[in-house]
Amino acid sequence: MTRLSANLGFLWADLPLPEAIRAAKAAGFDAVECHWPYETPAAETAAALAETGLVMLGLNTRRGQPGENGLAALPGREVEARAAIDEALAYARAIGCGAVHVMAGFAAGPEARAVFLGNLAYACQAARADGITILIEPLNHYDAPGYFLQGSDQAAALIAEAGHDNLRLMFDCYHLQIMEGDVSRRLARHLPLIGHIQIASVPDRGTPDHGELDYRHIVGVLSGLGWSRPLGAEYKPTRLTGETLGWMAALRAG
Incomplete structure (x- = not known):
């Protein structure tokens, strides 16, 4: 049976984080994930x-300052980027969280690439002793124009060059369907590099039961590939979260 994780950056976002965790449990989710938990004591x-x-x-x-979307690929911002990595890893250790997504930010070019690789090396080394995975995630150029990472092949090349065994790809089906399509084959090609998979409808980022991607098919593909970890439901509810969960039963059934 397909296991599911509630992304509390979008689901039950109106509740304090501890209450959102409890709501996810009551709704039948198998795990949770979040965006920026730092206002809640660990x-x-x-x-x-x-x-x-x-x-x-x-x-x-x-993310950084207002209007920014991460710091790790921004030349000249290494001190801030590494402070953000330290903060995220400390919070992750305190709550037993297994992965930290290091946000790249709005940047482009070889200098940004070199800075990103340097900051990822710092993050991977700092995370290794605690068994924490470092994730990088391509974002689409409609929601995040100018973001450094925009494709799965770009991310895979960075992971290969970095050479750290705890650096993985966050494969967000919503973003990558918009940017690249061919999601089933891309999942198969990049599976050894994937640390987490997220789902939402395309193009409206709603519940994963309509739109361009048939997630029943994707679940079947992943089952055939041997994927057994939870899929992260990172969609934007159009009404109260508890009223939007009708998709879960069908997806669990595969």
Whole structure:
């Protein structure tokens, strides 16, 4: 049966993080993930996870200043980028979270690439002792124009060049369907590099039961590839989250 993770950056976003964790448990999710949990003391988040038995799969480094979308590929911002990595890793350790998404930011060119690789090396080394995976995620150029990472092949090339065994690709089907399509074959090609998979409808980023991608098919593809980890539901509810969960039963059934 397909396992599912609730992305609490979008689902139950109106609730404090500990209450959102409890709501995800009550709704039948198998795990949770989030964007930026830093306004909630780690002890409170850890307590809610322990109470529910859920695991926090991942969280993001901070975006930076207003209007920014990450720091790790920005030349001249290495001190801030590494402080954000340190903060994210400390929070992850405190709550038993297995992955940190290092956000690249708006940048382009060889200098940005070199800076990103340097910051990823720093993150991977700092995360290794605790068994934490570092994730990088391509974003589409409609939602995040100018973001450094825009494709799965670009991310795969960076992972290969970086050469760190705890650096993985966050494969967001929503973003990559928009940018590249051919999602089934891309999942198969990049599976050894994938650390997490996220789902939402395309192009409206709604519940994963309509639009350009048939996630029942994607679930079948992933099952055939041997993927057994939770899929992250990172969609934007159009009404109260609890009223949008009708898709879960059909997707679980495959």
